[in-house]
Amino acid sequence: MTFLYKANTERGAEWARFFAARAPELPFRLWPDVGEPKDVRYLAAWMPPEDVGTAFPNLELIFSVGAGADQFDLSKLPPHIPLIRMMEPGIAESMVEYVTMAVLALHRNLVNYIAQQREQTWHEIRITPAAKRRVGVMGLGMLGQAVLDRLTSFGFPLAGWSRSPRTIDGVDCYAGADALPDFLARTDILICLLPLTDETRGILNQPLFARLPRGASLVNVGRGGHLVEADLLAALSQGMLSAAVLDVAEREPLPADHPFWNHPRILLTPHIASMTSPAAAVDYVLDTITRHHRGEALPGRVDRDRGY
Incomplete structure (x- = not known):
């Protein structure tokens, strides 16, 4: 019974040390040293190997080492093997830090000031009170809710949009395609934390940007596939958007x-x-492996129909 890790090798070495300390009875291997393939029961990967079900005939669980699972081709994964998204608390905390940084940078005109520094221009920009800067989050899963909870303390009017209805204290929640225009119309800083699915691919496009207030800004921490890059460049050129903070791209690293x-x-x-x-x-x-052996529900299990 073996646990196989196939992702960043430096982090994999850290995983190996923690496995040795916390589960010494469970053999741990780093790709490509798979040992005996029939012994592999658990796989943690960013990108799984080809024909994973055939390569490891006794595989029981597949873990994504990230919060998303869109990098997996679900059609190539055996349907009886659960795919588990990473839901450890550190993912949410680091995402909250980053999005807070991005929102405050946009709110306090940091993009403008960086440009002014390059041009050796000393010019103050009048501060907009947080109470008049409306922030909207697309995607109200674990990460979206954690971000909204942290942003509450700054006094921004907050809203969230998701496919299915949600109720969050202090947040105006919108749900479904019909509610998207109203959500966008009240959003000055738009944050994308959606899962990447067939329905959300390319959702950050010219028609969506046109529904935002003129001069709004964008934070994309979802996936590069959410954004139509040419539409963003056009929106920035036309003044439809004023700035963007991007942590993801369609091609990574960028050419x-x-x-x-x-x-x-x-x-x-x-x-x-x-x-x-x-x-x-x-x-x-x-913990997830223990739950699996007990026949309990598995937090983070990907819904194959929804893709997340």
Whole structure:
């Protein structure tokens, strides 16, 4: 009975140390050293190997090492094997930190001031009170709710949009396609925390930007596939949007000639908004394995029909 890790090798070495301390009875292997394939019962991966069900005939659980699972082709995973999203607390905390940073940077005109510094321009911009800066979050799962909870303390009017109805104290909640225009019309800083599915791919596009108040700004910490990049560049050029903070891109890393690198209205980071803590991840994985053996419900289990 073996646990196999197939992702960042440096973090994998940390996982190995925590497994040795907390579950010494469970053999732990780092890809590509799989040992005897028939012994592999559990797999943690960012991208699974090809033909995973055939390669590991006795596999019982697959873990995504990230909060999302859209990088998996669900059609190629055996339907009887649960796919588990990473839900250790550190992912939410680091995402909350990043989004708070991004919202405050946009709220306090940091993009403008960075441009002014490059131009050696000393010019103050009048402060907009937080009570007049409306923030909206698309995606009200664990991460979206954690972000909204933290932003409450700053006094922003908050709203959230999701596919199905939610109720969150202090947040105006909108649900479904029919409610999306009203949600967008009241949003000055838009945060995308949606899962990437067939329905949400390309959702950050010109028609959506046109429904935001003119001069609104965007934070995309979902997936690069949510954003139509050409539409963002056009919206920024036309003044439809004033700025964007992007942690994800359609192609990662960005090609050297990509226009995002030097765009004066874009702050860009290399997919680092949230990171799994190896210690907490191992605790989460071992707890999930215990639940699996007991026949209990598994938190983070991906709904194959929804894709998340």
